[in-house]
Structures are given as C-alpha cells and as structure tokens.
Amino acid sequence: MMKFMKRALSLLISAMLLLGCFALAEEAPLLPIAIVSYDLTDEATTAALSALIEPKENALTRWERVVLSDGREAWVICQFDQATMSNAWSRVIDAETQEVLQEDTTDTGFFATAQARWESAKGIYALWSIQDKMLFDRLYAMAPCYGEPVEGDLTQEEALAAALNVTGLTAADYDAVGYGYIMGSSEQNGTWQVFFVKGSEVVSTVNLDARDATILLVEPDEEGNG
The missing domain is CATH 3.10.450 (Nuclear Transport Factor 2; Chain: A,)
Structure with a gap:
C-alpha cells in the first residue's frame, strides 16, 4: 500500500511539473502563413486601406493581405521613410475588426523585432525554408528580392x-x-x-x-x- 501511495504521489508531482511547464510556455506567436489576393479596385477595399494607412511624409507604403496562423485574415502594412532609407514602421491589422495585432518600428531599415518573432516559432533565419524567407521579405522589405529558383538554375x-x-x-x-x-x-x-x-x-x-x-x-x- 505504501509503495502504491509513493508511486501515485510521484506520478502526481510529475503531472504537476508537466502542467507547470505548459503553463509557463509562451503562447505561440501570431504569424502570417500565406499571402491572399484581393481586389484593389473594389471600393470597400480601397476605403479600408485608406483608413488603415497613416500618411507619412516621404514614405513608401507597401501592404499585403495575409492569412494568419490562427486562420484570421489581416493586412501587413509597412511604411519606409525614403528620406532616411532607414526609418520604417509596420503594423499587422485584423482585416475584419481593424484591431492592431502587432507593431514594429526600426531605424535601421530592417524589422529585427518581426524577425525575432518569426524565429521564436521557426528557429534561426538561416534554416527557414526558401518559401518562408520569400514571404518574410515580401512582407517586410522595402524592395523585396527573395524568390524561388527558376528553370535553368543550379539545383x-x-x-x-x-x-x-x-x-x-x-x-x-x-x-x-x-x-x-x-x-x-x-x-x-x-x-x-x-x-x-x-x-x-x-x-x-x-x-x-x-x-x-x-x-x-x-x-x-x-x-x-x-
């Protein structure tokens, strides 16, 4: 009986520690997983974007509509100061509610905080898939340049x-x-x-x-x- 109680207590403690680990684990970051198409000629879309984008002097504005890892659709909007070529701002905004889900700023022209968020889920940048590097670049770069190999390239x-x-x-x-x-x-x-x-x-x-x-x-x- 004593052995049984010790065994039960041991299992209970193990379970509590395991649950504690889960409780302490950080919530998985919300990430874009794919770009989706939209009709920029649609008046509703144009009106929504006009409301979401805050005009900044000398700014180049880029945006994409994406599906997030929780299934929601959102806008990823970036503005780059063309005068400094280094200051930039980014927001991820829920496409339905207009809630600001994430914000990033930089004075180096590179969104390090956004990359850190992705790395917390995907590991170090060097080991991301070609497709993930391409997606991040398209969302957060002033002049996206990453893509996929084409016919005739080396394997x-x-x-x-x-x-x-x-x-x-x-x-x-x-x-x-x-x-x-x-x-x-x-x-x-x-x-x-x-x-x-x-x-x-x-x-x-x-x-x-x-x-x-x-x-x-x-x-x-x-x-x-x-």
Missing part, C-alpha cells in the same frame, strides 16, 4: 556542392544547411545562398551565381572576416 544539391568546394567544410564542421534564393533580372542571374549552421550559429555563408556557380561571397573570408 539545391549543386549549389551545396559548390559551396562545400569553396569553403572546404566537412560534415564535422556543421549540423545543418539552409538555403535562400535572391531573384535575378534580365541582366543578372539569380543568386543561391547557402548557410552552414552548427548549433545555433551560422559558421559560413556562401552566395553563388545560380546558373554558373560563380562564387559571389564567402563569409567568413580567408582572413576570417565576416
């Missing part, structure tokens, strides 16, 4: 092989590999980004031409800079 495996060749890294030097893709133009090929990660640190980054594997950037360089 992900070919980009990795080229990056390994230039860095000389071995399997013991990294735990995981992340990828990004910067879109090209009619005059310039796209760019593969390859991130080598050990633990939670990026140990090396390689940018290479997505068509011919020309190395564009290696960090750290041969002198250890970067």
Whole structure:
C-alpha cells in the first residue's frame, strides 16, 4: 500500500511539473502563413486601406493581405521613410475588426523585432525554408528580392556542392544547411545562398551565381572576416 501511495504521489508531482511547464510556455506567436489576393479596385477595399494607412511624409507604403496562423485574415502594412532609407514602421491589422495585432518600428531599415518573432516559432533565419524567407521579405522589405529558383538554375544539391568546394567544410564542421534564393533580372542571374549552421550559429555563408556557380561571397573570408 505504501509503495502504491509513493508511486501515485510521484506520478502526481510529475503531472504537476508537466502542467507547470505548459503553463509557463509562451503562447505561440501570431504569424502570417500565406499571402491572399484581393481586389484593389473594389471600393470597400480601397476605403479600408485608406483608413488603415497613416500618411507619412516621404514614405513608401507597401501592404499585403495575409492569412494568419490562427486562420484570421489581416493586412501587413509597412511604411519606409525614403528620406532616411532607414526609418520604417509596420503594423499587422485584423482585416475584419481593424484591431492592431502587432507593431514594429526600426531605424535601421530592417524589422529585427518581426524577425525575432518569426524565429521564436521557426528557429534561426538561416534554416527557414526558401518559401518562408520569400514571404518574410515580401512582407517586410522595402524592395523585396527573395524568390524561388527558376528553370535553368543550379539545383539545391549543386549549389551545396559548390559551396562545400569553396569553403572546404566537412560534415564535422556543421549540423545543418539552409538555403535562400535572391531573384535575378534580365541582366543578372539569380543568386543561391547557402548557410552552414552548427548549433545555433551560422559558421559560413556562401552566395553563388545560380546558373554558373560563380562564387559571389564567402563569409567568413580567408582572413576570417565576416
């Protein structure tokens, strides 16, 4: 009987600790998961956006309508000060109630607080999927440039092989590999980004031409800079 009571007490304490851990765990951050289409010629949409956007002098305003991780639709609105090229403001606003769900500001031109919110759910930026990097860039960058590989580009495996060749890294030097893709133009090929990660640190980054594997950037360089 005593053994049974001790066992029951042990299980009860374990359950309480487990519940305590769940209680202390932070609520998952609310994140955009996809961009949805909308009709900008629709008068109701135009009126709603006019009410949501606060005009700022010299500001470039960008917005997208998104689905959030809780199923709601929202507007992600960013304004960039074109005079300073560094001050910017962002709001995530419920599309139905106009409630402000999130606000971010920056004086560096980069929304670090928004990225930190995403990283708390997805892990470090280097290991986000290409699609997540593209979505974040489209929502929060003044001039979005991230995309997906196109026909004729090197495969992900070919980009990795080229990056390994230039860095000389071995399997013991990294735990995981992340990828990004910067879109090209009619005059310039796209760019593969390859991130080598050990633990939670990026140990090396390689940018290479997505068509011919020309190395564009290696960090750290041969002198250890970067």
